[in-house]
Amino acid sequence: MSAAAEIPDQEPPKGKRRLVPLLVVLVLGAAGFASTFLGLWSPAALLETVSDRGAAEAAPEVVFVDVPRIELNIPGGRGRVLVLSTSIETDQAQQGEILHLMPRVSDAFATFLSGIDPGAYDKRGVLEIIRGELLTRSRYVLGEAPVKDLLITEFLIR
Structure with a gap:
């Protein structure tokens, strides 16, 4: 009986399990902001299509x-x-x-x-x-x- 009573004590508390996904989201968000701020990539460039780039360069006078x-x-x-x-x-x-x-x-x-x-x-x-x-x-x-x-x-x- 003493072995059955010890099993519930080995589980980590539920508060720590909820904190892990929140920390992962915060770290990924900070990394995305930092990479954009440093100019490594641009979110607007991802939305621009190849035909938009060609049309902007070949705009008539x-x-x-x-x-x-x-x-x-x-x-x-x-x-x-x-x-x-x-x-x-x-x-x-x-x-x-x-x-x-x-x-x-x-x-x-x-x-x-x-x-x-x-x-x-x-x-x-x-x-x-x-x-x-x-x-x-x-x-x-x-x-x-x-x-x-x-x-x-x-x-x-x-």
Whole structure:
């Protein structure tokens, strides 16, 4: 009977068994942090695919194509004139196509701007609305691929 009573005393306490996995996790976490901090590897590099690396290196050069300056009288009898200059952001390969279709782009811009209510120019946020509409019209004329963005370089009401 004395041998049966001694067997439960030989087991290690349950608290020490729970502490071992916690210590292993802490040591591995500290080793991972230290190796990343020292620059041995990068977690972001593991998530990046091979095609992403090639696309970043072969990114096309950005080109800005100027749209001819538009000056038009704002109807309403107050004698105000709108002056607008814009540039279309594209890549080198699409520049020729945009220059070829520039008369259509200018026509689409002038048609839209002449149809705006004269009171709208006095409202807040009109520049953002005009920019969005001109971008939509340039993509309608040129297509989605050539037009990356539209920049308003001059907006003047005198």
